[in-house]
Amino acid sequence: MSILPLDDNMTQEPTRRARLVVGPADAASITETVCAITERPRPPAAWYAAFAMSAAATGMLFAAIGYLIATGVGVLGNNSPVFWAWPIVNFVFWIGIGHAGTLISAILFLFRQRWRTGINRFAEAMTVFAVACAGIFPAVHVGRVWVVYWLAPYPNQMGVWPNFRSPLLWDVVAISTYGTVSVLFWYLGMIPDLATLRDRAISWWRRIVYGLFALGWRGSAAQWHRFEWAYLLLAALATPLVLSVHSVVSFDFAVSQLPGWHSTIFPPYFVAGAIFSGCAMVVTLAVPARSLFGLKSLITMRHLDNMNRLILGTSLLVAYAYLIELFMAWYGGNQYEAFAQLNRALGPYAWAYWLMVACNVLAPQLFWFPKCRTTPWLMWVIAVLVNVGMWLERFVIIVASLGRDFLPSSWGMFRPTAVDVMMLAGSFGLFCTLFLLFCRYLPMVAMAEVKGVVPPHLGSNGVQ
């Protein structure tokens, strides 16, 4: 048996575990690699370019929102019967993106998948930012934004509770819980690393800011003990959320009686789709980030390979859901349901449906080939396609179903407006802005955790 080379963790050898960190790495070098990104005086030029662009897009998002609130929901393309359109598509899309983070950090943690350590930090960051992007849309697309707090169950002078029968209310609760837990989980895991940054700080403001957020972390055994318990508990708390949040989001549709929405398959189908799109987004971000910030030894090809396998697996789940929807529409014998499905595939939005199938079902099949799973540019292209496909999936579900429901007299088509486009593009801008800031100022890789998976027998020079 030959010794595996240091920089390879791709060789499949059943008797030996693959390395989780490649190349010569020890605790010090990991700290150096990760901290250097935030400590170097200037980020790479590409960061500036990307930041300028995404900040501009963010500005556009908030300008569009300002215009929307000042003028009315009519500036969007929504109409009757398509009362919900792009904002809700975007909302479900972003919430879906958020799922990979918690999946990787919580579920894989409970299943002791230690390879998660390389990517969990930024997958969690991605979750938090995606939830932030998602949360904006339902809030600003309501008719009267200024009273949107009425959705919260709080004692008030009107003596009115919200309507607990409404899935929209469940949604508010689910999303806010998820957002809170995701932020807590992300932040809690980051405390030791923030302390590292604080300890290495040379400027006073870094000392103060990181010090503040490190919450006085000293790395004592007692602190580690409590930290790990807390982390485990939060992971246990977050795990059901991964499944529940998107289930509840799907209730918005499944509990209503619109043909094409009213379907019991929606909760598992939505969760699978969410993980699918989330993993694709992880790949979309990880591929450029690891090369831009020199993290290839920590976010290894094996990580990407694993993510790609997840994408392939969830893609099959999603494909199965598509098929079952068609089958049930035929087998169920409900004329409205049957028409809703036929209309997706053959109606005026057929282009979106078939593009969705191509992106979500066909494109990921390339991941059956190891070559495709390990070629960064190719997997990046596929991941982007999956993201497009998943956005289209929500578009097909929401807009195509609403466009043609029960009474043919009310059928209508949806045409987006410039504000719709600006808000969608702007939400990507906001997401990228937050992500770029994260890359620059926070530890992108969970140093403390990665150190735990570096084989102890590796010498400081990395030679066994």
Added chain:
Amino acid sequence: MSSLGGQYDTWWRSLNELADAPGFRTFLKAEFPAEAEASGMSRRRMLQLMGASLTLAAAGGCRWKKQEILPFAERPEGRMPGKFEKFATAIPLGNVVHGLEVTCVDGRPIKIDGNPQHPESRGASTVFAQAALLELYDPDRSQCVVRRDGDKFEEQTWEKFEAECDKLFRRLHESGGKDFCALAEADSSPTLDALRSKLLKVFRKASGDWYVFEPLSDDNEETISTSAKYQWLRTHWRLDRANVIVCLDADPLGSHPAAVRYARDFTAGRDPESGRMNRLYVVESGVSLTGASADHRLPLRASKIPDFTVSLEQSLKSPGKIDHPFLRAMVADLLKPENHGRSIVCAGPAQPPDVHGAVQRINALLGNVGEEKTVTYTSCPHWNSHIGNLRFLTELMKAGKVGCLLILGGNPVYNAPADLMFGKALEQVETSIHLSLYRNETSRCCTWHLPRAHFLESWGDGRAYDGTYSVIQPMIAPLRNGRSAIEVLSRILESADKSGGEIPKPEGLVQQTFHELFGRDSQAAWQCTIRDGLLAGSHWPIQTLQSLAEVPHPKPLSKGERTLEVIFRGSRTIDDGRFANNGWLQELPDPVTKLTWGNAALIGPSTAKKLKLENGDLAILKLDGRELQTPVYIQPGLAEETIELTLGYGRRAAGNVGGEIPEVEPVGVDVYPLRTTKSMYLAAGATLVPTGKKAQLAGTQDHYAIDVLGQKTVAHRAGELIRQATLEHYQKEPQFAQDEEHPPLKSLWNALKYDGHRWGMAIDLSKCIGCEACVTACQAENNIPLVGKEQVIRGREMHWLRVDRYFQGDPENPRLAFQPLPCQQCELAPCEQVCPVAATTHSHEGLNDMVYNRCVGTRYCANNCPYKVRRFNFFNYHKEFENPADEIGKMKYNPQVTVRSRGVMEKCTYCVQRIQEAKITAKSVGKPIRDGQIKTACQQVCPTGAITFGDLADPQSAVIRLHHSARAYAILAELNTQPRTVYLARIRNPNPELESTDRKHEHPSA
């Protein structure tokens, strides 16, 4: 608190408090803890209050602008502020008036309805009457006298005009009225008639005469030209008595002046329960509302209808072998002995007088003519309204023989036949005076424009189609400084005939005419007529028809060549263009095409295929060397090789709604330029060439060209939504509408219990003729905003009640069916369950209430509504009325209905304000609400009584009877929404001889 006041002047709230009983102390503590603890005012508290008061005083500057509210110094007798009052009046439309009952609050009209006592309407009304309210408050109405000097327009006052008038008419009078002509729109006012005669007497030497012009008139029908003389007669049909009705391009249910009465009579003759059903045959080129209600409809090119009439007459005389199956069946039906004297054959105003003559012969032949029969003739006011007269006038004008032309109303520059070049001719007239509600195209060409008072602002009179005399009384003082035609004419008379006497008041003139006409001198009779709005029994006397043998047989209009034919029709929503600036009417979908805000050249599917045209294509229409660009819309059921053009659009000086060059683009395409004196209704030899460009049409149904999959589904679903059967089938199987299979329906929730009223509605599809008066009535009653063309294209129209239109069968000759769709007020309402803030909830009387103030605008309710009857305020559609300059526009609002702002959902609530008012009244007088006492706005306006509203908890109510009818069914009942609105299945009465041939053609389509 005792320490606050002195010992003796303490204020107290109850005897207990005064007694300071221990029980009161505990109660007070529970209710007002702070007060209970108060033991007097401390210095600290005093300073706090002083500080707060000072701050509040400073904040006084932020108060809303002060408005003075002036109370009546002396309240008019019987007037209660805020209380609704109803007054009778009438709306003049062409040569008839329609009796109205106007609801006023605090001196402003807010709703118009039909006069329940009027024999023509019986409380129903038309879309025009409903929308007249908006016209009254239209800010675009002319506000002042305008004098044109070359290209300059200067605003003038009435006094200036009067001075000018004195000079002008004095001079004219001296010259005996030389050069003076008058051109008026048609009217039925006896007072105007009297003034007219007086004026013509004063201007004895007037080279011209009094001319009348209406672009759409009954002239063809009312003139029966014998070889020797004209006889002016008006035909009246008793549709309720008829067993068989044959319409030859006639539209008694739609565009006819007496349509309201005819619609009621028509449906009265169709009662599936009793089995007495008339049978309606329609032969027509376009698709009219009558055609939509027909049992058998034959699309036939307009030019073939005279031939068809000839064949009909011949076949009736010698019913031998008839080749045409439709004609054969129809003739057999007409000749059945039981139908003798119980049938009607009628022809439309677009058909030449010969056809009307033939139709009268046919009716005589069938024994229909007579007082107890189905057809009667009466006299009618006859004007020289023939197009020949207008040509004569125009020639006089062109020859410079008209020095002074008085134009009362109308808009001949816009709508006179194009070959007359009326606008050019008008330039030759030295002084032209135009009295008009708007500064329209004609006003701008005249030297003087006078603002006209709206009929709701002025005194007048008129006669309904049957001749019933009505007084028009003002509801409000003129808002825009206008004067009525009566006022202007009497002022001119005064100028001409300077007697120095006092100018008679219009009210006096009308009263005087009344007394002269009916010989009733008593003030009481006059007061009664004003109160009732009509003089009972004043209808025209029945006339006998002269011999018709001399009337020539109709001549064929075409020589059989297969060229494209153009037919002209008035708009069903804005008439001949006079209502072009009325937003309610512009946004009211055409009942058949469902187009709003514009017109299109309508062609049949086969013609479209031949010409390679699709919906919305822009095409160039050429006719006799004139051409225009128009969008094309495919109308199933239109006769082949026919283009139907709708008049009234493309106004260039209508106002901010209907188009005002250069600020506001015209709405739709003006097709008057193609209409000449020779082709008033029909022209042959047109070409229609696609340009390759597309136009955006604002339809409210079929918003886009529908695909094959969609079409198939529509065809399938329409049959479930609108259940219909033949009379024969219904008699065999009365429950046919209810046999629908679905799994057992279970609710997740406990059933609601009601111990009071349970409101419900029933809509009889056998009675609905699709006129859409209910849509406008709902809009007027419920302060429903306008959204405009772009928003309609986006699919954001706001009508709470819509009328769905479906086609069935062969696209070349489909059956049409209408379904009014208000909120169904579901018992298990899907909207209520999904609203996160409980803004839409179930009332204790079973209504789906909508709490606007609570609505956040998630729109989830609308997504979950299977009937899509919820409407969302995407913008603040009432914003324009926030402008202080538009205060008057606000006056149209019904004060009992909230005006919704942007971001909230709204919907039909069965006119809950009317329910509440009835309940309050019932409570105060201590009597229960009678069945039928509460009428929803849509029910009240419906000419056929298709809509019934009432209490489902009352076992005697009409609505519960209908709910239990064998024909009753709920739409989408399988969703277990349990609607409170049920539909009664549509029963048709086809001729068994034709139904089988119909079946062969039947294949589903959209």
